[in-house]
Amino acid sequence: MTENVHELKLDKKQTNDNMKEKSGWVSWLFFIISIAAVFFIFRFVIGITIINGDSMSPTISDGDVFLTSDMFYTPERNDIVIFRDEDGYDVIKRIIGLPNETIAIQNGVVFVDGEPIKSEFTTGIPNDMPERTVDSGSYFLIGDNRTPGESLDSRNSDIGSISKEKIKGQAILSLLPFGLMTIIPK
Structure with a gap:
């Protein structure tokens, strides 16, 4: 029984680690897409002129x-x-x-x-x-x-x-x- 509880805790820890890793990649991907969108907008859509x-x-x-x-x-x-x-x-x-x-x-x-x-x-x-x-x-x-x-x-x-x-x-x-x-x- 203690082995099952120990395995369950390990599985839960691995799941949390995997979710954190995916969350990190998703955040970076969102950041890169956002930067690309801002660049596109200021390069091809709008501009500021003095x-x-x-x-x-x-x-x-x-x-x-x-x-x-x-x-x-x-x-x-x-x-x-x-x-x-x-x-x-x-x-x-x-x-x-x-x-x-x-x-x-x-x-x-x-x-x-x-x-x-x-x-x-x-x-x-x-x-x-x-x-x-x-x-x-x-x-x-x-x-x-x-x-x-x-x-x-x-x-x-x-x-x-x-x-x-x-x-x-x-x-x-x-x-x-x-x-x-x-x-x-x-």
Whole structure:
């Protein structure tokens, strides 16, 4: 009888040891999957961008911090987007022209396919620009600070239209300044 009790205690101890070992492996597996999920989310789904410069003033200021999204994003007019320039820097601008549309600036007014667009979120008066057609699969991006020399954007012939592949994602939420915490206006 004492042998059976002793065997029962040994079996119980082995069972507890096996459960602890399995629990340890499950915890490590959960940890690794969690780290991979966080990496995936911040690499492919959302990002944090710190603004450098005043090309998007008055909408966005130098030093503002934004949450961006690049998963399942389809660019639309007036979206504020982040794109990668030729030097590898992230740049933030507003989409004004869609593929195959014509853009012109006359007397400080931006025209898309001959129609003036609303500009309540802008500052400054841009220089005139002759009519241009946006390349297929590309977008015409311009800063909200339209004062000549304040925004290096699609108005510059060296930059021109920005292909969809260069657009990293859309700015969706202001994180700093804290009081702002609003969705980006369109």
